[in-house]
Amino acid sequence: MKKLLMVMMFLHVSLFAYTHADIIKDYQAKKYKNICLKSAIFYKNAEKNENILSIIGDACAKTDYINPLGYIVRGLVSTPQFRENGSYFATLLLQKKLIYQFMNDGINLKNLRLPRSNHTLSIVFENLVKKSYTSENGKLIIKTDLKEYRISIKNQKKKVVIIEEYVDGKKIKSHWYL
Helix, strand or coil: CHHHHHHHHHHHHHHHCCCHHHHHHHHHCCCHHHHHHHCHHHHHCCCCCHHHHHHHHHHHHHCCCCCCHHHHHCCCCCCHHHHHHHHHHHHHHHHHHHHHHHHHHCCCCCCCCCCCCCCHHHHHHHHHHCCCCEEECCEEEEECCCCEEEEEEEECCCEEEEEEEEECCEEEEEEEEC
């Protein structure tokens, strides 16, 4: 029991030990996953520093941790730039959810218009709306000038949408979304 208590105290202290300076340092070092995983204390407690929330949101978007963006959006309100960041994060969250519904339930995306970005979710969403894809072996294939995207569903405990990016026939990245 004492060991468990010590471990819990260590985890509690280490979570609070991650500071704004650490976030900025990790962002500059492109340690985006580290930022998103260690920063839950800031966005779940409605952190008031919108610069830090924007950095955390960008880091989460870059590492496909889209769900925390729902917490972050609510804190980005004071200036046009922060509201724009909030809209970008909210758009990614909505696009992820709509792609998930499209792949699992076959919903019609035809009449939906959302802001565009260079994020993978945005590119895939836009092409699904336009019906600019083909189907091959249970996967949807989207071809752009630079990349090919292959979208599929994997059954695990929950169904997962997988988006694979290819350049010149070589897989360069996989994105997994619940």
